Amino acid sequence: xxxxxNTTNILKDNKLRVTSCRRDVLATFITRKVALSxxxxxxxxxxxxxxVTIYRxxxxxxxxxxxxxxxxxxGATKYALCTHNRSEPHHEHEHVHFKCEKCGKTNCIExxxxxxxxxxxxxxxxxMSLLVVGICKECS
Amino acid sequence: xxxxxNTTNILKDNKLRVTSCRRDVLATFITRKVALSxxxxxxxxxxxxxxVTIYRxxxxxxxxxxxxxxxxxxGATKYALCTHNRSEPHHEHEHVHFKCEKCGKTNCIExxxxxxxxxxxxxxxxxMSLLVVGICKECS
DNA sequence: GTTTATGCAAATTCTTTGCAATACT
DNA sequence: AGTATTGCAAAGAATTTGCATAAAC
Numbered sequence: 539x540x541x542x543x544n545t546t547n548i549l550k551d552n553k554l555r556v557t558s559c560r561r562d563v564l565a566t567f568i569t570r571k572v573a574l575s576x577x578x579x580x581x582x583x584x585x586x587x588x589x590v591t592i593y594r595x596x597x598x599x600x601x602x603x604x605x606x607x608x609x610x611x612x613g614a615t616k617y618a619l620c621t622h623n624r625s626e627p628h629h630e631h632e633h634v635h636f637k638c639e640k641c642g643k644t645n646c647i648e649x650x651x652x653x654x655x656x657x658x659x660x661x662x663x664x665x666m667s668l669l670v671v672g673i674c675k676e677c678s
Numbered sequence: 679x680x681x682x683x684n685t686t687n688i689l690k691d692n693k694l695r696v697t698s699c700r701r702d703v704l705a706t707f708i709t710r711k712v713a714l715s716x717x718x719x720x721x722x723x724x725x726x727x728x729x730v731t732i733y734r735x736x737x738x739x740x741x742x743x744x745x746x747x748x749x750x751x752x753g754a755t756k757y758a759l760c761t762h763n764r765s766e767p768h769h770e771h772e773h774v775h776f777k778c779e780k781c782g783k784t785n786c787i788e789x790x791x792x793x794x795x796x797x798x799x800x801x802x803x804x805x806m807s808l809l810v811v812g813i814c815k816e817c818s
Numbered sequence: 819g820t821t822t823a824t825g826c827a828a829a830t831t832c833t834t835t836g837c838a839a840t841a842c843t
Numbered sequence: 844a845g846t847a848t849t850g851c852a853a854a855g856a857a858t859t860t861g862c863a864t865a866a867a868c
Contacts, residue, residue: 555821555822555823555866555867555868556867556868557822557823557824557866557867558866559823559824560823576857576858577857587824587825588824588825588826589857589858590824590825590826590858590859590860591823591824591825593857593858593859594823594824594859595823598823607751609749609750609751609807609809610749611747611749611807613755613832613833615753634795636797636801639804647797647798649798650795650796650797650798652795652808653793653795655774655790655792655793655808655810656790657776657787657790657810658787658789658790658815659815660814660815660818661776661787661810661812661813661814661815661818662812662813662818663810663811663812664779664811664812664813665810665811665812666808666809666810666811667749667751667808667809667811668792668795668806668807668808668809669749669806669807669808669809670795670797670801670803670805670806671803671804671805671806671807672801672802672803672804672805673801673802673804674800674801675798675799675800675801678800678801678802695841695842695843695846695847695848696842696843697841697842697847697848697849698841699848699849700848716832716833717831717832727849727850728849728850728851729832729833730833730834730835730849730850730851731848731849731850733832733833733834734834734848734849735848738848753857753858819868820867820868821866821867821868822865822866822867822868823864823865823866823867824863824864824865824866825862825863825864825865826861826862826863826864827860827861827862828859828860828861829858829859829860829861830857830858830859830860831856831857831858831859832855832856832857832858833854833855833856833857834853834854834855834856835852835853835854835855836851836852836853836854837850837851837852838849838850838851839848839849839850839851840847840848840849840850841846841847841848841849842845842846842847842848843844843845843846843847
């Protein structure tokens with residue numbers, strides 16, 4: 539790994555030091571295109587980096603809004619790249635994710651956006667995440 | 679605890695043996711009215727029951743569809759009572775939950791139902807969960 | 819040269835499993 | 844009486860923390 543374009547620039551843009559662990563974690567997210575758990579990354583990179591370093595890398599990326607948590611119906615915490623335009627003020631405020639029951643993969647569905655939902659009076663919505671569980675294109 | 683109505687009947691209706699741990703866990707869900715994690719229950723009931731028994735009780739209730747997992751943006755797995763009519767065939771297929779950033783409480787919003795969402799071709803949806811994060815009635 | 823990230827060890831926390839004693843029906 | 848549940852001990856995962864070494868700027 540290490541030859542994926544951009545990882546260095548992405549890190550620099552986010553004012554993070556460029557290290558090989560960070561570049562490899564980022565590259566793994568970019569090439570796999572699905573939400574990844576810590577253990578997915580550990581398995582992919584354990585030859586090269588310590589488990590703990592991967593935990594810390596994920597935390598760093600979360601803090602920099604480079605990745606976000608993806609809800610999951612099993613216990614596992616998964617993460618995915620944030621795709622929002624960095625020139626925009628902050629965050630995406632909604633996420634739509636699809637998890638396939640068969641292959642277990644979860645990915646972001648960019649094409650779909652959440653309709654506005656009328657909450658009961660008094661509730662203030664700041665962020666919404668929709669998880670759809672079913673069968674994906676490849677498995678159906 | 680122990681005087682909450684119905685817990686015995688609910689257990690019987692679900693063909694579960696009536697034990698005091700199960701009644702107390704059920705009663706805690708009924709009275710608190712919010713999604714609870716294992717550690718919430720442990721804290722509430724640790725004088726009376728073992729940590730392990732609470733884990734097993736949650737698993738039993740999940741298997742009987744008495745409770746369901748509630749997605750959460752922190753790591754914690756939370757659970758809430760299923761409110762569906764037991765005469766209906768099976769499961770609810772959608773859940774809308776609200777998590778308050780301030781007080782941390784999560785509850786089911788029964789009033790709102792999810793609009794149908796058009797997924798990209800090839801995706802088959804079986805179940806949907808929406809988590810809305812924001813400020814609740816009490817905290818705003 | 820200064821600051822920050824990494825690896826390793828070890829501490830915590832979370833969850834599961836085995837088995838004998840107990841409680842439920 | 845027979846079967847399922849509980850408590851305790853202990854194993855196994857998952858996650859966090861401290862500190863000396865190494866790498867980035």
